[in-house]
Amino acid sequence: MVARVSMIEIRHVPESDFEQIFELSDIVFHGRTDDAERGARRWRFLLAHRIGAYDGDRLVGFMACLPLGMTVPGGTLGCSGVTFVAVLPTHRRRGVLTAMLDRLWSDLAERGEPLAALYVSEAAIYGRFGFGAATRAISMEVATDRPLGLRVEPDPGPLRLIAPAEAAEVVGPLYGRAATRRAGQFLRDGRWWAKSVLPEADEEDDDLTAPRVVVLGEEPRGYAVYRAKQGDDSIGVPGVVQLVELEADTAEAEAALWRYLASVDLTGRIRCWARPVDDLLPLLAADPDQVIVTRTWPALWLRLVDLEAALTRRGWAREVEVVLEIRDEHIPANHGRWSLRAGPGGASCTRTDSAPDLTLAVRDLASAYLGDVPVRRLVAAGLAVEHTPGAAGRLDAALATPAAPFAADQF
Numbered sequence: 001m002v003a004r005v006s007m008i009e010i011r012h013v014p015e016s017d018f019e020q021i022f023e024l025s026d027i028v029f030h031g032r033t034d035d036a037e038r039g040a041r042r043w044r045f046l047l048a049h050r051i052g053a054y055d056g057d058r059l060v061g062f063m064a065c066l067p068l069g070m071t072v073p074g075g076t077l078g079c080s081g082v083t084f085v086a087v088l089p090t091h092r093r094r095g096v097l098t099a100m101l102d103r104l105w106s107d108l109a110e111r112g113e114p115l116a117a118l119y120v121s122e123a124a125i126y127g128r129f130g131f132g133a134a135t136r137a138i139s140m141e142v143a144t145d146r147p148l149g150l151r152v153e154p155d156p157g158p159l160r161l162i163a164p165a166e167a168a169e170v171v172g173p174l175y176g177r178a179a180t181r182r183a184g185q186f187l188r189d190g191r192w193w194a195k196s197v198l199p200e201a202d203e204e205d206d207d208l209t210a211p212r213v214v215v216l217g218e219e220p221r222g223y224a225v226y227r228a229k230q231g232d233d234s235i236g237v238p239g240v241v242q243l244v245e246l247e248a249d250t251a252e253a254e255a256a257l258w259r260y261l262a263s264v265d266l267t268g269r270i271r272c273w274a275r276p277v278d279d280l281l282p283l284l285a286a287d288p289d290q291v292i293v294t295r296t297w298p299a300l301w302l303r304l305v306d307l308e309a310a311l312t313r314r315g316w317a318r319e320v321e322v323v324l325e326i327r328d329e330h331i332p333a334n335h336g337r338w339s340l341r342a343g344p345g346g347a348s349c350t351r352t353d354s355a356p357d358l359t360l361a362v363r364d365l366a367s368a369y370l371g372d373v374p375v376r377r378l379v380a381a382g383l384a385v386e387h388t389p390g391a392a393g394r395l396d397a398a399l400a401t402p403a404a405p406f407a408a409d410q411f
């Protein structure tokens with residue numbers, strides 16, 4: 001158990017304390033935030049709901065919570081994108097993070113935002129707070145030192161490179177269509193496109209070029225965003241195309257974009273850091289050995305902050321009637337038994353005293369919520385208890401989604 005922090009005040013962080021955020025993050029993340037990074041981070045902090053932990057006037061803990069919209073099956077829900085979580089080493093394990101999250105839960109209840117999401121630095125941290133890994137991503141490498149054969153005929157439409165500043169207008173609607181087909185994606189406005197998706201420099205790798213945006217079709221049917229890196233012939237290292245994102249309306253459009261990426265001159269490899277687990281390329285490649293999935297990893301962690309809103313405001317594939325007993329140690333309003341009646345026509349979720357069909361922790365329901373982890377698997381793992389035989393299977397059929405959930409956006 002952590003000892004509760006005395007003398008620490010949890011409060012809003014004003015803009016006048018931004019320098020303190022940079023100092024804190026340099027200590028915690030072992031960095032040195034230069035002017036360019038300060039500028040890049042400032043806009044996020046200005047956009048964010050900012051929660052700070054103060055020891056007197058000193059900022060000793062911080063989290064930025066971005067007001068985002070996330071696609072869920074059948075719709076979009078308000079989702080707080082939690083990032084930049086940091087507590088000074090002198091103040092750790094005294095409940096500072098716990099206190100900042102408690103503040104977040106009550107702030108989100110007031111704002112009516114039912115979800116929170118984050119990317120973890122260490123997977124061990126957030127489960128205890130009710131976050132569950134809700135999407136997975138794969139990293140892929142595509143060998144392009146030989147032509148990439150494809151099993152469908154690529155869309156023959158024209159390809160054009162557009163300026164990154166045009167992307168929101170030209171391909172924004174296409175991204176929006178793709179985001180509604182796949183739960184877990186975040187809605188974007190022009191500023192998000194410019195500052196988050198297409199910043200001039202890559203945050204991690206200075207050797208990468210500025211982003212290139214290639215669009216298929218006069219009326220866009222697909223697009224890809226990538227950066228490139230020069231190779232070094234003298235030591236036999238090929239140039240690299242680093243895919244940022246690729247979305248297409250059809251498999252043929254997707255094939256055309258992969259063919260383009262594979263044929264960028266002076267490169268011999270496409271590197272994809274994060275793609276959906278059901279990415280089409282491993283199926284489309286005529287020679288599957290050319291496409292290597294190097295890693296599968298839990299990507300976005302989700303918190304059902306308002307369980308009732310989360311369950312009633314998503315779409316359901318099938319009818320289900322089930323009593324859920326939810327364990328939530330941090331948000332009492334979620335804890336307890338719920339009668340869920342859901343189906344394609346809508347859903348209700350009300351308090352009940354009836355015997356439960358299933359018992360599970362809120363973090364595990366979050367992992368099932370976007371369709372990633374089947375409830376039957378949670379039962380098999382001993383993480384959920386199925387009191388009524390078949391209840392987990394019925395819930396899975398209702399939760400099912402046509403595409404694997406995936407979030408392209410990092411924050």
Ligand SMILES: CC(=O)SCCNC(=O)CCNC(=O)[C@H](O)C(C)(C)COP(=O)(O)OP(=O)(O)OC[C@H]1O[C@@H](n2cnc3c(N)ncnc32)[C@H](O)[C@@H]1OP(=O)(O)O
Nearest residue numbers: 001002083084085086087092093094095096097098118121
């Ligand atoms: C979304 C993001 O921004 S991810 C980035 C997260 N930030 C970092 O990794 C930066 C370095 N780490 C830190 O700043 C801090 O250690 C934090 C933010 C991870 C934790 O802050 P603290 O104030 O120490 O957490 P707090 O005291 O509230 O801990 C609550 C519980 O979580 C546990 N916990 C905290 N950090 C960790 C960890 N890294 N691994 C495992 N358990 C942890 C504590 O042991 C405690 O458990 P208990 O209640 O059973 O005793």
